[in-house]
Amino acid sequence: MLDIKNISVTFSPGLPNELKALRCVTLQIPEGSFAIVIGTNGSGKSTLLNAIAGVFPVDEGCIRLGGTDLTRRPEHWRALRIGRVFQNPFSGTAPNMTVAENLALAAQRGRARGLGLALNRQTRNLIRNRLENLKMGLENRLDTPIGSLSGGQRQAITLLMATWNKPSLLLLDEHTAALDPQSAAQIVQLTNEIVQHNQITTLMVSHSMAQVAAFGSRVVMMHQGEIIHDVSGPSKQRLRAEDLLAIFEEVRRGDQLDPSAAELLRQRYV
Amino acid sequence: MNLLLSALTIGLILSLLALGVYISFRIFDFADITADGSITLGAAVAAVLITHHVHPLWATLAGALSGGFAGAATALLHVRFRIHPLLSGILVMTALYSMNLHIMGRSNIPLISERTLASVAEQWIGTCRGGSPFINFLGWEIPIRDAAMLAAMFGMITLAGIVLDLFFRTHLGTAMRATGDNAQMMRALGVDTGRMIIIGLIISNSLIALSGALLAQYQGFTDVQMGIGMVVWGLASVIMGESLVRSRQLGLAIMGAIMGSVLFRLLVAIALRWGLNPNDLKLITALFVFAALTSPRLLAWIEKRRRAAKQLN
Ligand SMILES: Nc1ncnc2c1ncn2[C@@H]1O[C@H](COP(=O)(O)OP(=O)(O)OP(=O)(O)O)[C@@H](O)[C@H]1O
Ligand SMILES: [Mg+2]
Numbered sequence: 001m002l003d004i005k006n007i008s009v010t011f012s013p014g015l016p017n018e019l020k021a022l023r024c025v026t027l028q029i030p031e032g033s034f035a036i037v038i039g040t041n042g043s044g045k046s047t048l049l050n051a052i053a054g055v056f057p058v059d060e061g062c063i064r065l066g067g068t069d070l071t072r073r074p075e076h077w078r079a080l081r082i083g084r085v086f087q088n089p090f091s092g093t094a095p096n097m098t099v100a101e102n103l104a105l106a107a108q109r110g111r112a113r114g115l116g117l118a119l120n121r122q123t124r125n126l127i128r129n130r131l132e133n134l135k136m137g138l139e140n141r142l143d144t145p146i147g148s149l150s151g152g153q154r155q156a157i158t159l160l161m162a163t164w165n166k167p168s169l170l171l172l173d174e175h176t177a178a179l180d181p182q183s184a185a186q187i188v189q190l191t192n193e194i195v196q197h198n199q200i201t202t203l204m205v206s207h208s209m210a211q212v213a214a215f216g217s218r219v220v221m222m223h224q225g226e227i228i229h230d231v232s233g234p235s236k237q238r239l240r241a242e243d244l245l246a247i248f249e250e251v252r253r254g255d256q257l258d259p260s261a262a263e264l265l266r267q268r269y270v
Numbered sequence: 271m272n273l274l275l276s277a278l279t280i281g282l283i284l285s286l287l288a289l290g291v292y293i294s295f296r297i298f299d300f301a302d303i304t305a306d307g308s309i310t311l312g313a314a315v316a317a318v319l320i321t322h323h324v325h326p327l328w329a330t331l332a333g334a335l336s337g338g339f340a341g342a343a344t345a346l347l348h349v350r351f352r353i354h355p356l357l358s359g360i361l362v363m364t365a366l367y368s369m370n371l372h373i374m375g376r377s378n379i380p381l382i383s384e385r386t387l388a389s390v391a392e393q394w395i396g397t398c399r400g401g402s403p404f405i406n407f408l409g410w411e412i413p414i415r416d417a418a419m420l421a422a423m424f425g426m427i428t429l430a431g432i433v434l435d436l437f438f439r440t441h442l443g444t445a446m447r448a449t450g451d452n453a454q455m456m457r458a459l460g461v462d463t464g465r466m467i468i469i470g471l472i473i474s475n476s477l478i479a480l481s482g483a484l485l486a487q488y489q490g491f492t493d494v495q496m497g498i499g500m501v502v503w504g505l506a507s508v509i510m511g512e513s514l515v516r517s518r519q520l521g522l523a524i525m526g527a528i529m530g531s532v533l534f535r536l537l538v539a540i541a542l543r544w545g546l547n548p549n550d551l552k553l554i555t556a557l558f559v560f561a562a563l564t565s566p567r568l569l570a571w572i573e574k575r576r577r578a579a580k581q582l583n
Pocket of ligand 1: 011012019021039042043046047048
């Protein structure tokens, strides 16, 4: 269970370009559920995920995961329980190291990194088995540097790395956005399989309305650093792409009225 | 012949410097120029202990260890206080200059008449071979002292290379390499990347200080100025090694750094023999690194021009 209470994040506080990227966001995601975050560009989706992961500290509020308070913990401490896949396929893997080495690093998450050999026969077999499940033929390329794989292959491996030891929370930030439609579909399918199979609590940012309609049990919409819509249960199941687009459009139109203009209008008509 | 022998030995000793530079510059992509100070620190600590009649082996180890502290200082400046890597190195290197003078008490300590690793090795082989101060190698009469030192250094550097290669294949070593390759990913995998950098620079500067401690004992003195320009020297060796092995694979890269250091020293010895002014050595070294850093782009540009010309025909 992820429990976020009143978190705010401000970039460049006190400077002319000060920006409130998150404003008192409160969100609870029950154990094992799959929530999708949508919103316009710059609405704070990535900021929310990064704040949960601990990339930067929050100004106020608290973040708890499974009862543990994470608010003051550093990024690498939280990462022992949180798996992450980034938008950029280059971010999730070490390009100059081999497929096997990358996965071995992930397999060691949460364990002491001591002076044992990272890649023994047993680990290699385990890695080969898990790669076979991806059905991408990667099990034959254990010793290839990851940098020479395609974006889709790298995202698949990153996904495998993020979920190797079941995390308490999985954060996916538009992890298919940089891929061609075919690879994107493949990765979404894979994501769904892994998340369903392991019952991983997941928070996924997506720009694809088709994905939003097809996956997850809940949709959270953000705008200007706030959560403005939260749909779950049967209404999420009935949710169509068109409905979402309509809401988006409404929000966007609302945006064109800046606060002072809105105030003038209100004074005149109300 | 003696010239060749001494070039080989110094090349081997400085290959520890090259390995240290390889770890910071290549594995961590951390432009650590503490080396200029830590190589002298290692030499200073070892020399002072030796003049106080500590066994040279312990003195050498203490020298290496002191370099570890210097590396830790640089890494901490960067990791904890978020100072730019280059500036962190400059700060520690500058501070070390005073520290080294304090440790040494003067600017030069002669070691010729002291019991050093060189004299121990000489004694050791001498007793194995009986009285003669020369050893016959393929018809050459080689002073035992030089032969013993070369053999000892060869053994030691081989060992260091193997240990490093193994180390970088362990869980810890792999995590360190990955930190240099993609730090963001390592944090997302639960690794404190700051700690990896600290451990990395400790290892790197220990090797560099060890190189200094050995160099002092081989050349017979420690001088407070001996570290000047050593980072560039190490970098030149690493670059030369890379062009020799043409591989980024770990074991080969380590071997390349060692071979590069020896080859570079040999080339320098030959150039000096041909009448290169020793004062120009650092200038030439810097020019070499400059050429090596820019030549890939230059070659690519020439290749492009050539291809364009071909297409015109
Ligand atoms: N590190 C940062 N420093 C300063 N400003 C930032 C930083 N990261 C994000 N921002 C700003 O915060 C706001 C929210 O950004 P965020 O990346 O969370 O948006 P997003 O919803 O993920 O958008 P997108 O759909 O384009 O990915 C934006 O205005 C962005 O410019
Ligand atoms: Mg984003």
